[in-house]
Amino acid sequence: MREIHVSEIVEKVKNMVMDTEYNLPEDFIKSLETAKAFEESPVGREIIETILENAKVASIEKVAYCQDTGYPVFFVEVGQDVHIVGGNIKDAINEGVRLATREGYLRASIAFDPVFERRNTGDNTPALIYFDIVPGDRIKIKFAAKGGGSENQSKQAMLKPADGLEGIKKFILKTIANAGPNACPPFTVGVGIGGTFDYSAVLAKKALFRPIGDRHPDPAIAMLEEELLSLANQLGVGPLGFGGTVTAVDVKIEVAPVHIASLPVAVNIQCHANRHSEIEI
Numbered sequence: 001m002r003e004i005h006v007s008e009i010v011e012k013v014k015n016m017v018m019d020t021e022y023n024l025p026e027d028f029i030k031s032l033e034t035a036k037a038f039e040e041s042p043v044g045r046e047i048i049e050t051i052l053e054n055a056k057v058a059s060i061e062k063v064a065y066c067q068d069t070g071y072p073v074f075f076v077e078v079g080q081d082v083h084i085v086g087g088n089i090k091d092a093i094n095e096g097v098r099l100a101t102r103e104g105y106l107r108a109s110i111a112f113d114p115v116f117e118r119r120n121t122g123d124n125t126p127a128l129i130y131f132d133i134v135p136g137d138r139i140k141i142k143f144a145a146k147g148g149g150s151e152n153q154s155k156q157a158m159l160k161p162a163d164g165l166e167g168i169k170k171f172i173l174k175t176i177a178n179a180g181p182n183a184c185p186p187f188t189v190g191v192g193i194g195g196t197f198d199y200s201a202v203l204a205k206k207a208l209f210r211p212i213g214d215r216h217p218d219p220a221i222a223m224l225e226e227e228l229l230s231l232a233n234q235l236g237v238g239p240l241g242f243g244g245t246v247t248a249v250d251v252k253i254e255v256a257p258v259h260i261a262s263l264p265v266a267v268n269i270q271c272h273a274n275r276h277s278e279i280e281i
């Protein structure tokens, strides 16, 4: 058993949240630099340059890249040989988020009661945390600051198995097209196919953590990712929806076994504030 004190988790989560809010991931920055060369619209190229400039300023000045500091979403893998001491891991992660929000001057973006008061919790807690138990004595923490605007344009559909591959493609492309300017493109598109109603959406969100340009290990899924990326970029939405050839920088697909009567498909749209990171303790 390896002991990990909650104070270490609090400190590391706090730093991770602030860093992620200030710095877009390197692979995403590179993909935008590459995209600039592919963008045929002069306005589109200018927007990509402005996005890159914004990323640079946020990083140098240590300020949030976007006013929407996002929903704090965590995927946490806990090694079965880890013994957490001094408290519980869920409270520790939330404490890290709370401290990062205050120390990092992050906008409070989470409302406690979704239906009636919509009272702002004031510190971006509670975070949404998915736990997994894995072999080993480490804790891996993945964090995303998931913006509300692009989350609002995400969709899930319970397709019929008879809809098949064509139905899947149609639904994904329609979701990207409808998201259009409202979800702040260039997008990264996470897709979950299979599982249950809820699990397909979790897979779609998980897919967004994969590096830009990385392909699914199954060659058929990898080909589908490439085909959908190319089709998405023929929709004409373009950077920030002003028209152009760069609507998305990548499409990531995750799949899971499925009930014989079902075909769940979820599309999680990620805006250009593509903030996520990963640490290991």
Ligand SMILES: O=C(O)C[C@H](O)C(=O)O
Residues within 6 Å of the ligand: 067, 068, 147, 148, 149, 150, 182, 183, 184
């Ligand atoms: O919450 C916000 O600031 C706005 C939102 O992310 C948006 O895309 O409009």
